[in-house]
Structures are given as C-alpha cells and as structure tokens.
Amino acid sequence: RQAHAYHMVDPSPWPLTGATAALLLTSGLAVWFHYHSTTLMTLGLILMLLTMYQWWRDIVREGTYMGHHTPPVQKGLRYGMILFITSEVFFFLGFFWAFFHSSLAPTPELGGCWPPTGITPLDPFEVPLLNTAVLLASGVTVTWAHHSLMEGQRKEAIQSLALTILLGCYFTTLQAMEYYEAPFNCAE
C-alpha cells in the first residue's frame, strides 16, 4: 500500500511502441520521398494507431475503474494540458512570424509586392469566415458537453459531443474544398 496520493504507473509497452512508431513514420516519410516505397511509413502509421488506442484505453481504465486519478494526479494532468496549449500557442506564433517576415518586406523574387505577383488570395470573408464561425460554434458545443458531463446528464453530453464532432468534420470538409479550389498550392 502506498503512503501518498500519486499514481505509480504499472510497467507499460506503449511508450516504446509509440517511440518506434515515431521512428518508422519519420524514416518512412524520407523513404517515400526518395525511394518511392510506402511500406515503412504504413507500418509506422499502423503502430501509431495501435499505440494510441491501447495507451488511452489503459488511461481510461486507470482513471475510472482503478481510481488512480486522485486530486493531486488531476492537478498534474491539468498542468500537462496547460503546457500542451502553451506549446500550441508557440506553434502558431511561428506561423505568424513567418508570414510577417515574408509579407512586410517582400523580396524582388516575389515581384517586390505582397501578395506576390501571380498569386490571387482567397476572400477571407467567404469560407475562412464560415470556418471561423464553425470553430467558435464547436467551442460552445464542447463547453455544453463539459457542463453536461459535470452535471451527470448522459444524453445531453453525448448529443453535444456528437454536435462538436460534426462541426469538426464540417470544418475539415470545407478546408479540403478550399485546398482543392485554391488557385495556388504548396509549390508556389
């Protein structure tokens, strides 16, 4: 019996399979680009999906049936989420930096102007605005799901979560359409 409230995790193979999947995916990508074989990458993908399913299944078991997610453990999990969101913020910061670097002082190779010569930008108030509304709406529905869960309302929790996922699928579909319709692509 332990004399503390922390979670001493049982030995698990998933960190190893996850790391192996990462290796197979990255090297598989390089092999695909240079030697035109998708075998390694496919193996990595399968291993990654298996790892995700089994690792998260184990976490659900540990946190519910086995009672390991005590308040101090939950606090740690919250810290983890905060750290992840922070890293996500920096991820986007990078994109904004790159954009402003290129657009505020456009090089002669682009025609010395922004947007670059030959590039017709998308109207931000068309599909991009719709996608913003979809994402914000999914934030509202997921908050509804959260509160339903906390209040023990199973049916509403499922409904609101389903709505959230539906909105996510709608966003992805719209993005795919935008990618297809756009007059420019990654080679520009």
Added chain:
Amino acid sequence: MALASTATLLRRAFASAAAAHGGHEGGARTWKILTFVVALPGVGVCMANAWLKMQHGSHDPPEFISYPHLRIRTKPFPWGDGNHSLFHNSHTNPLPTGYEGPHH
C-alpha cells in the same frame, strides 16, 4: 482575427455570468441555449454569406504567365506523375507548362 477575439471575449463574459448565478445546475442549460441561439445560427448566417458570395464570384482563372517563383519543381512529388500537387485542380491550377487541356 478581430472577430475571433471579440467572440472569445463575449463567450468569456457569458461563462463568468453563468458561473456567477447559474452555479452547477445552470451551466449545461446556459451553453445549450447559447448553442442553438447564437452559435449555430451564426454558422448558418456565415454559410448563407459564403454561398451568396461564391455565386457571383465565379470567373475564369487568370491567364497563365510562367513566373519562376511559382509552380516550383525542385523535386518531383512522390505521387502520380510527380508533377501534380496533392489537391490539384485542373481548372484553377496550371502546371509549370500551363493549364492542362482546353480550360474553360
């Protein structure tokens, strides 16, 4: 960007208002109402707007000029014939040599 932060501010105001008086019973109900009165109608309005704009925006793709800074092919794509981008659309995406076939 401004739209997103304004909406976020509004959402935060709603959330703290709900927390202040709704407490633990009102929470889910408040957000359910917000979903069907604000969020989903907002999406609907933007859908209508996008649809209307798309209808009277259809025009021919711009004429092809072989700029060196566009349609870069330092290495063939690892799929197909190596010359088509992943979401290639022959109506709007010319190849480095020009639009494919008779384009409309």
